[in-house]
Amino acid sequence: MKANCWYGKKDMRVENVPDPKILNAHDCIVRITSTAICGSDLHLYNGFNPAMQPGDIVGHEFMGEVVEVGKSVQKLKVGDRVTVPFPISCGSCLSCQRNLFSVCENSNPNAAMAEELWGHSPAGLFGYSHLLGGYPGGQAEYARVPYADVGPLKIPSELDDEQVLFLTDILPTGYMAAEQCDIQRGDTVAVWGCGPVGQFAILSAFLLGAERVIGIDRFEYRLRMARETCKAETLNYAENDVHHALMEMTGGRGPDAVIDASGMESHGLGLAGAYDRAKQAMMLETDRAVALRQAIMAVRNGGVVSVPGVYAGFIDKFPMGSVMNRSLTIKTGQTHVQRYHHHLLERIQKGEIDPTFIITHRLRLDEAPHAYQVFNDKQDECMKVVLKP
Amino acid sequence: MATQEARHARGPDRRQQPRSWDDGGHRGNGQAGDERLSRALGWFSIGLGLAELTAPNAVARLIGIPEDDSNRRMLRAFGMRELANGVGILAQPRESGWMWARVGGDLMDLAFLGNNLRSDEAQPNRIAAAAAAVAGVTALDVLCGQRMGQDGGEAQGTGANRLWSRHIDVRQTVAINRKPEEIYSFWRDFRNLPQFMSHLERVDVQDDRRSHWVAKAPAGRTVEWDAEVTEDQPNQRLCWRSLERADVDNSGEVRFERAPGDRGTILRVEMRYTPPGGIFGAIGAKLFGEEPQMQVRDDLRRLKQVLETGEVTVAEGSMAITHPAQAWAPHTQPAHTQPADSGR
Ligand SMILES: NC(=O)c1ccc[n+]([C@@H]2O[C@H](COP(=O)([O-])OP(=O)(O)OC[C@H]3O[C@@H](n4cnc5c(N)ncnc54)[C@H](O)[C@@H]3O)[C@@H](O)[C@H]2O)c1
Ligand SMILES: [Zn+2]
Ligand SMILES: [Zn+2]
Numbered sequence: 017m018k019a020n021c022w023y024g025k026k027d028m029r030v031e032n033v034p035d036p037k038i039l040n041a042h043d044c045i046v047r048i049t050s051t052a053i054c055g056s057d058l059h060l061y062n063g064f065n066p067a068m069q070p071g072d073i074v075g076h077e078f079m080g081e082v083v084e085v086g087k088s089v090q091k092l093k094v095g096d097r098v099t100v101p102f103p104i105s106c107g108s109c110l111s112c113q114r115n116l117f118s119v120c121e122n123s124n125p126n127a128a129m130a131e132e133l134w135g136h137s138p139a140g141l142f143g144y145s146h147l148l149g150g151y152p153g154g155q156a157e158y159a160r161v162p163y164a165d166v167g168p169l170k171i172p173s174e175l176d177d178e179q180v181l182f183l184t185d186i187l188p189t190g191y192m193a194a195e196q197c198d199i200q201r202g203d204t205v206a207v208w209g210c211g212p213v214g215q216f217a218i219l220s221a222f223l224l225g226a227e228r229v230i231g232i233d234r235f236e237y238r239l240r241m242a243r244e245t246c247k248a249e250t251l252n253y254a255e256n257d258v259h260h261a262l263m264e265m266t267g268g269r270g271p272d273a274v275i276d277a278s279g280m281e282s283h284g285l286g287l288a289g290a291y292d293r294a295k296q297a298m299m300l301e302t303d304r305a306v307a308l309r310q311a312i313m314a315v316r317n318g319g320v321v322s323v324p325g326v327y328a329g330f331i332d333k334f335p336m337g338s339v340m341n342r343s344l345t346i347k348t349g350q351t352h353v354q355r356y357h358h359h360l361l362e363r364i365q366k367g368e369i370d371p372t373f374i375i376t377h378r379l380r381l382d383e384a385p386h387a388y389q390v391f392n393d394k395q396d397e398c399m400k401v402v403l404k405p
Numbered sequence: 406m407a408t409q410e411a412r413h414a415r416g417p418d419r420r421q422q423p424r425s426w427d428d429g430g431h432r433g434n435g436q437a438g439d440e441r442l443s444r445a446l447g448w449f450s451i452g453l454g455l456a457e458l459t460a461p462n463a464v465a466r467l468i469g470i471p472e473d474d475s476n477r478r479m480l481r482a483f484g485m486r487e488l489a490n491g492v493g494i495l496a497q498p499r500e501s502g503w504m505w506a507r508v509g510g511d512l513m514d515l516a517f518l519g520n521n522l523r524s525d526e527a528q529p530n531r532i533a534a535a536a537a538a539v540a541g542v543t544a545l546d547v548l549c550g551q552r553m554g555q556d557g558g559e560a561q562g563t564g565a566n567r568l569w570s571r572h573i574d575v576r577q578t579v580a581i582n583r584k585p586e587e588i589y590s591f592w593r594d595f596r597n598l599p600q601f602m603s604h605l606e607r608v609d610v611q612d613d614r615r616s617h618w619v620a621k622a623p624a625g626r627t628v629e630w631d632a633e634v635t636e637d638q639p640n641q642r643l644c645w646r647s648l649e650r651a652d653v654d655n656s657g658e659v660r661f662e663r664a665p666g667d668r669g670t671i672l673r674v675e676m677r678y679t680p681p682g683g684i685f686g687a688i689g690a691k692l693f694g695e696e697p698q699m700q701v702r703d704d705l706r707r708l709k710q711v712l713e714t715g716e717v718t719v720a721e722g723s724m725a726i727t728h729p730a731q732a733w734a735p736h737t738q739p740a741h742t743q744p745a746d747s748g749r
Contacts, residue, residue, distance in 0.1 A: 040716045072722060088715065106714040110582050110668060122710045125718045128703065140720060150722030162718070 018405065019073040019156035020384035025063030026392075028385040033073065036152060036160035041088035044164035046100060050177040051078040051154050051381070053401045054185055055211050056326050058392050059281060060145065064328060067129065067147035075155025076102035076142040077184045079177060082168070083158070091165045098168035099183045100161055101353035104140040104151060107166035111139075118350035123162065124149045133329070138350060155384055157405040169357045172365070178402065179364055182216070182371045188356035189324050190216025190277075194224050196322040196347035197273035204228040206262060206271040206314065207248070208307040209278030210238040212374050212400045213324055217275050218246040219369070230265065232258060232307075234283070237397040245373050262314045270316035279325030282307035305331040312338055323348035377401040573678045575697045579705040582669040583712045585661035589640045591712060592659060601707035601717070604700060616645075620653070628652035654679040672708075674701060 019033045036045055054077050060068055079099040082092050092098070105112050109121040120139035124130060127137035129147055140162075143153015152159065161168060171180050194217050197205055205221045207214050210233035221229045231242035234254040242248040251261050262271060276282075284306035305327070312321055312335050321344055339346065363369045376399040379387050387401045581588055591597050595616045599605040606619040606627060614634045622628045630651030636644040636658075646656035657676040664671050678697065707717050 036721070039719050039721075042714070042716060069722070106710075106718075108582065108713045109709075110580075113582070122714050122718055125720050127706060128699065140718070146722060149720045151720040152722060160721070162720075163714070 017157035018381055019152070020075060020381065020403075021070075022060055022068050022072045022074050023070045026061060026389075028061065028074070028388050030382050030384055031071075033071075033156075036158050038084060038086045039160065040162060041086040042163050042165065043086040044082050044089055044092055044161050044168070045084040046078070046080040046098065046159050046161055046168070047083045048078045048080040048154055048157055048159060048405050049097075050080070050181050051075050051156075051403050051405065052181055052184075052186075053077075053155070053384075053387055053391050053403070055213060055279065056144070056185075057388070059279070059326060059328070061388050061392055062281065064280065065145045065147070067126075067145040069146060072143070072145070072150070073152035073156055074143040075153035076144060077181065077186070078142075078154025078156075078159060079171070079181055079184060080159075082164075085164060089164045092168060092170075096168075097171045097173065099171060099180055099357065100142070100154065100159070101167045101169070101183075101188075101357060102141055102144075102185045103138075103167075103350055103353060104142065104149065104162055105166050105354060106163050112166070115352055115355045116349075117352040117354040126150060141350070155381065155403060157381070167354060169361060171361070175364065178372045178375060179370065180361065181402065182212075182374075183353075183357045183360055183364075185351065185353065186212045187216050187360055187369070187371050188353045189213050189351040190218075191220040191223075191356055191360060192349075192351050193217040193275045193277060193322050193324040194220035194226075197221065197224075197226075197275065197320050199224045199226050199273065201225050202227045203272040204230070204266055205273045205275065206230040206232060206311070207242075207275045207277055208232045208282070208311055209276070209325065210235070210242045210250070211277065214238075214275075214277035215241060215246055215374055215399075216371070217277050217324065218242055218248045221275075222247065223368075228265075230262065230271065235394055238394075238399065241374070241399065258310055259314055266316070270314050270319065272316055273320040273322060274311035274315040276308045276311050276321070276323045276325040278307040280304060280327045280331075282325070305334070309333065309335055312344065315344060318343045320344070321346045324351070326350075374400040375402055379403055381405040571679060573680065573697045575676045575678075575701045576674070577698070577701045577705050578671060578673045579709050580664060580669060580671050581709045581712055585640045585663055585670045588670050588672060588712060589643070589661050593637075593639075593643060601711055602704045603707070618647075622652075630655070672705065674705065676701065 017033060017035050018030055021029050021031050021033070023029055038045060053075070056076070057074055059065060060074060080097070082094055082096045082098060085092055085094060101117070103118040103120065104123040105117040105120040106122040111117070111119045111121050118139050118141075119136075121137075124137045124140040126140075126146055126149055130137035133147065138148070140149025140151055142151050142159070143155065144151075151162075169183060190213050193213070194205070197203070199205065199221060203226050205226045205228070207217050207221070207229060210218075210231045214231060214233070215238075218229045218231055229246075229248045230251055231239060231246070231248040232251045232253055233239050233242070234252055236252070239250040239252060243250050249265070251258060263269075282304055284304065307325070308321075308323065308327075308331070315321055319342075321339075323346065338344070360369065364371070376397060377387065377390065379401060381403045384403055387403060390396055390398045391401050595608040595610055595618075598608050604620050606621055608619070609617045611617060611631075615631060616633075617629065617631050619627055619629045630647040630653065632645050632647050632651075632655075634643065634645050635656075636642060640661055642658070642660050644656070644658040647654055655676065655678045657674065659675075660673040662671040662673065676697075710716065710718050
């Protein structure tokens, strides 16, 4: 089959690889009909994960048709159409039983490696390095899906791929980011990053009762979408002092909750940005945290800092004093997709959410390397790429 | 989740990933960079190891710890570990087992950034600068680990003692979301052990107390022994030991504790191996492949998987050793990639 493989920093190649096979009795094989590129994939593309190996198949936002099931699979059958959550979860450990699917205790076969870095291992993820299991990803024609009775969500035939594809990751991610904010009527929420996750976080914040949502980015076309489609107020951080502007907008109190939807590659201007880039280059810090620091400093006393943005290692100059003295709450995590996707599917069916508005590029799987470049460099007003195998 | 008592070097057998993903002539341009990184880390390990072995005082001063006897001993032991790692990396630059031994510990952070080394702008002196920065942390980490071990009052010995001991002692624990009764009866039927103990080929049960064990040994050989149950408190505690004329003297104890809040069972395992060849056998086993702590920790992780999910978790690109009990025949591993011209 064809698959998009990582070969190094900014080096993706579509290659022919052997088809996946059922390895365990609870596995199924999915023939992929649509797959997307995520902002998280850009962290791999830009070489921020050392546990990638040349030839690794990437991609974790995919859906398709079940073409084979292992002998212990009960809920799925050949021919079912499914979306596949990006965390791989066993469904029977303590974490899974508590709906903390992305920290499943059993699904990372390389748990020892993750334990060294993080103390404990989270769940394995599709196409997201050997640190998280070494599972081949879904930017391919076929994928093996472990624990097939736990992850995949059956999709009714009247919905088309584009309406449901983002149930695999970014729609639940934006939703969980907003849910973590514990939004009360009348709240103001500020969102750093108006990429796909940021857009869905804005949308979800309104759904959950926020009165004002402020989207922050530097790309005008992304801010425009936040403004026009998602009804947020916007702030261009290249043109404004973000902290100052937010204080102005909130009477000096600060937003009730803040969402960092930009992650470890957040971009900084001026001294703070230079500081992080230098430290990263000197290998004294792994993750840049410009947006996160800014968000912490801006949120009101007693507010919530919700972090869907991905971090991998260590950051410097973490304002713990601000967190502690001002009674802040930090909530974060890879999304527990299985906790949200039923509910969000219902909302899509009822027409309350239509996630298709973020799709700007529809390309063939063959064009994946080009698509990465366009998405990464924000060319051609790219917001979200969907690939067709 | 499995925890381990102390961390030290892992041998080359551990964490080998199927190499098939980038077999043969299809190496990306990351390859040269990979090797450069491997070598740099290898030499760094050796440099640090030698410094710690020969000049522990200077190293201690450098990282700001008291130059007392126990610290000197610790630094020397640490130096041995570094040396073993370094030699391993340099001897087999493509064998990621050693790399991960290096990286898996405190250098993970460095490795994250190490990816930058793949690019053309790689500057070796930067590697050295960052490596030096990490070195102090690494040593401190070992020191802390040792201190904590001592505070616990457990007679596990220092790194140095462990290295020179005639026995290999392993203590591991894991929390399993199943009742003690269920885990006990699974374990009590020794024939089940090879399902999760990767070094066991099979166990034949002879009667209620006696069994015959066959285990894999380095270089494709096997070792065998008869064992007997020495204590059996159903659902609580089970002990066994090998009988006379065993190839490898060993004994084990497993305790099944109900976890608080009805959250399954906390399983505690203690095993002791006395490899043939006495002290040198024990050292050899540690330096050349067998890493009992890691092995048992991984075994318990697999036990948890089997009992909670009914299967051992595998991924095609997993670096974890796959288990013979798994239906993962070598031919199902992805072979090397070819250029994308033909379809499925
Ligand atoms: N938690 C999860 O499970 C999960 C799931 C999917 C994505 N993510 C993460 O969410 C983040 C966003 O994903 P995406 O797909 O929207 O990616 P994206 O790269 O398209 O969007 C990131 C946006 O952040 C903006 N940004 C950068 N620096 C900023 C700053 N200092 N202030 C404000 N905005 C800034 C960028 O301009 C960009 O528009 C990534 O880190 C991704 O890894 C997490
Ligand atoms: Zn994602
Ligand atoms: Zn689980």
